[in-house]
Amino acid sequence: MTACHICGWDFKHDYSVGDICPCCNSEYDFTDFLEKGEILERYCGNDKEKLHNMAPELDGYDDEEYVARDITWRFIRLAWIKKGCPFKYPNETITSWTIEDAKKQLASIHYKYDALVPLANKIISD
Numbered sequence: 841m842t843a844c845h846i847c848g849w850d851f852k853h854d855y856s857v858g859d860i861c862p863c864c865n866s867e868y869d870f871t872d873f874l875e876k877g878e879i880l881e882r883y884c885g886n887d888k889e890k891l892h893n894m895a896p897e898l899d900g901y902d903d904e905e906y907v908a909r910d911i912t913w914r915f916i917r918l919a920w921i922k923k924g925c926p927f928k929y930p931n932e933t934i935t936s937w938t939i940e941d942a943k944k945q946l947a948s949i950h951y952k953y954d955a956l957v958p959l960a961n962k963i964i965s966d
């Protein structure tokens with residue numbers, strides 16, 4: 841897997857523990873290593889109903905239980921979208937970055953930006 845699981849940025853090489861995505865600023869195996877209680881507080885403002893609506897899979901989890909990666913990626917992705925999909929560390933290959941680029945990048949990992957926006961608008965992001 842060379843594409844960021846969260847935003848779709850192509851690392852052009854396999855990435856692993858400690859690699860930070862220059863686009864969405866996620867650190868693989870760190871940013872996405874979360875307990876249910878952390879997700880509830882950070883992304884749902886401790887609103888259990890909201891958490892249930894966004895991730896019904898977590899209903900049976902204890903608060904201290906670590907959450908499966910595909911679920912943590914979902915929350916981090918939505919928070920990034922809510923912020924307007926900013927490119928964190930532009931470089932010489934990224935001189936301009938627009939929401940259209942972000943949409944294409946998300947599509948490359950099979951996410952439709954327009955479908956995610958209503959969910960992103962519900963999430964709490966720092």
Ligand SMILES: [Zn+2]
Pocket residue numbers: 844845846847848849861862863864865866
């Ligand atoms: Zn990324």
